[in-house]
């Protein structure tokens with residue numbers, strides 16, 4: 001996650017009923033003898049867990065259960081994120097980088113940002129790299145090419161089924177140089193419909209198949225997100241990250257929205273100047289609209 005030479009001390013936080021299982025995870029981490037793992041703190045105390053952390057990966061949240069309304073789960077999670085924001089605000093390192101994974105990820109990140117005002121807003125992000133990697137995977141399968149040869153897809157917006165996976169700027173490395181994905185796929189009907197819905201609904205498809213939410217791919221993409229943020233994106237590549245909107249691409253400022261970004265010296269920058277066609281514009285606005293509604297709902301849950 002932090003490159004091949006950076007030692008880490010892991011701080012793991014869970015709720016008291018999970019303390020024993022958490023200790024089991026700690027035992028396994030010790031047993032794995034990871035050369036870069038210099039220490040493990042397993043705790044049910046948010047203060048102990050948050051003290052001096054440099055990178056916080058927020059995976060905790062209340063899952064939606066049968067019979068629960070969206071508002072019920074939103075209400076539980078925004079209160080969790082409000083209190084975790086306070087713990088990070090008071091105890092984490094001042095330049096702590098935060099990645100929110102738990103759903104509703106964008107809105108949880110927004111609440112965390114609002115209630116941890118001393119953490120710079122550029123350091124609070126949410127995970128859409130999972131969706132980005134899913135889009136790369138779909139293109140790689142469709143074209144029977146190595147996934148590492150596909151680049152610069154974009155996930156716009158919310159980590160939800162309104163997200164917009166966009167291939168209009170994506171390319172594939174071929175023997176004849178880089179070629180646009182659209183030119184190679186030669187099927188705009190698929191790219192504008194089935195491809196988009198497959199990526200949008202991949203999380204639900206995995207839950208249906210596994211009876212559990214994504215785990216390996218989510219963890220791997222969280223590593224990718226932090227690694228590229230800290231160690232930089234390779235030249236000519238961008239990735240998707242949920243970040244605080246500054247109004248780029250006419251997305252309302254004040255939302256945590258997924259944009260294409262490049263990273264350098266530990267900072268992300270939104271890729272500017274990409275052409276947005278009419279089809280894409282509608283999709284960018286639709287997912288922004290959903291995030292605006294989530295924001296209002298989240299605030300109503302906190303009042």
Ligand code: LMR
Nearest residue numbers: 103202203204206213214
């Ligand atoms: C995913 O995209 O796999 C998850 O966010 C799905 C979920 O609701 O846990």
